[in-house]
Amino acid sequence: MTTRHSQYRDSGESDTRTALDMWMDYYKTVMEQGLEVMHRGTEMAFQTPTGMPGWDSFETWMDAYQSRLNPSEKLDNQTLRNMYDAWVHAWAESMERWMSTPEFVAKSGQDLEHFSEFQEKTGTMMNQYWETLHLASARDLHEVFHKLYLMDRKLDDMDKRLRQMMTLMEQNTSKPTGTTKKKSSST
Amino acid sequence: MTNTFQDMFNLQRDLLEEHFKTMQRFQKGFHLHRNWQPKVSQTPHQVVLEEGKIRLLHYRSPQGTRFSPPLLIVFSLINRSYILDLKPGKSIVEKMLEAGFDVYLIDWGVPGRSDQFLTLDDYINRFMLRVIQFILDHAQVPSISMLGYCMGGTMAAMFTSLYPELVKNLMLMAAPIDFEDKNGLLYLWSDKDHFNVEKLVKAMGNIPPWFLQSAFTLTKPMQNTVDKYVKFYDKMEDTQFVDDFLTLEYWLNDNIPLSGQVYKQFVEDCFHENLLVQNKLYLNQHPVNLNEIRCPVLSIVAEHDHLVPPSSSLAIESVIASKDHQVICFPSGHIGLSVSSKAMKQLWPQVSDWLAERSAALTSATRRM
Secondary structure (H helix, E strand, O other): OOOHHHHHHHOOOOOOOOHHHHHHHHHHHHHHHHHHHHHHHHHHHHOOOOOOOOOOOHHHHHHHHHHOOOHHHOOOHHHHHHHHHHHHHHHHHHHHHHHOOHHHHHHHHHHHHHHHHHHHHHHHHHHHHHHHOOOOOHHHHHHHHHHHHHHHHHHHHHHHHHHHHHHHHHHHHHOOHHHHHHHHHHO | OOOHHHHHHHHHHHHHHHHHHHHHHHHHHHHHHHHOOOOOOOOOOEEEEEEOOEEEEEEOOOOOOOEEOOEEEEOOOOOOHHHHEEEOOEEHHHHHHHOOOOEEEEEOOOOOHHHOOOOHHHHHHHHHHHHHHHHHHHHOOOOEEEEEEOHHHHHHHHHHHHOHHHEEEEEEEOOOOOOOOOOOHHHHHOOOOOOOHHHHHHHHOOEOHHHHHHHHHHHOHHHHHHHHHHHHHHOOOOHHHHHHHHHHHHHHOOOOOEOHHHHHHHHHHHHHOOOOOOOOEEEOOEEEOHHHOOOOEEEEEEOOOOOOOHHHHHHHHHOOOOOOEEEEEEOOOOOHHHHOHHHHHHHHHHHHHHHHHOOEEOOOOOOOO
């Protein structure tokens, strides 16, 4: 049986295509058409002379813009970077402060408790459902797992004791020359 | 011929173009992030012990082992251990092999539903003990050196206090010991008045990866959700940066569940009651007395660690009996200790020197290839 997923793959399409890609395709078409219209419109309206670049790049425009500013007003990459860093820092600081307030701690604890209750109730309902159908529920599996765990622990304990006994036996068998001599002399 | 209107049109068109380029770049970054399949854990190794889900990996230096005893690395139970051997050039295992140590690494595996009852006692008194007894036989040594990272460090400290004769040197890397420090957000959020861990564990069984992952992400909300992706976007042309960034991202998102009982015990005994540093913690009736640690101890702490504040790790100094305790405070974050290029160049040579000074140098006759 072929699943829908494998059919998708078999069709030769990339399986990494996402909603973002589809959206980008649509966006690209709209943008290209829009830019084309704008480009034509600008040319028609202002009759850009031939030989002159139709539209300046962002950097060229930025340079031209900056050349009109006073030196003290000029924006460079570092200034923008510093502005961004300050923005991130301010947000980080305020969020961390907020998350360390007793109110936030109490509220998140409360939410988590509600979530746990909901999760537990869902579990109980599911157990009842499976038990009504006379099938093994999560509760049954839970019990089996617990018994297996206890058995595993007991086996480990037995193994440990066996090893201790073997070590003791080895120690005793390495000693006995003296004791056997004593025994034989006494007999 | 230009005028104000044309300027305006040009500006609008350029801005749209720039915006379009940005979107395309964003799409490229999204694809890279989604489809990156890094090659992790590349250092050649052998699986020398496999018991249930636990595997013991053995790494041997191609140049031959120069020091004894071998080093066992114990990682936390909440992430996968390949962060310690992330990729060539960013691997603690590789660094220790280069320094001439035989390295063993415990891979705890992925706990399933049947493992929800496992406790810290199981992990320490059963699994770690069995693994270490195996290493003693395998390497023919009476004791080993141990390096514990994060929660693995706490477990290594617990093990050493229970079996001091089996550990020759102990290195604790960003290991939480004292949980009284309320500077970290994790410590605040696990406050016993507001965090009902018993209810959570009862409802969930094992603690799912998304729960811990989101808690860790929220400790640095802006950095983890905005800033790091902006930096990635900025440096998308730098292949080396992209590889490093996405390999680390792959590890960060490759989380595993944590046994519910371990989590409950850790939160209740450590975060709520802070029993470990007071020597009041019991593992199945065995008291964990940190005062039993007499071997040389090295504490490696990260100066900017937001998960385990340095003061939490350094508290060990006041409770252990060891007279040889050294601290390396490195200017990095919690994960930076194990993956940053700076740590690889500056920190790990220092650590291996510390360990080499406290290990026996093997002569050419005793050296194992």
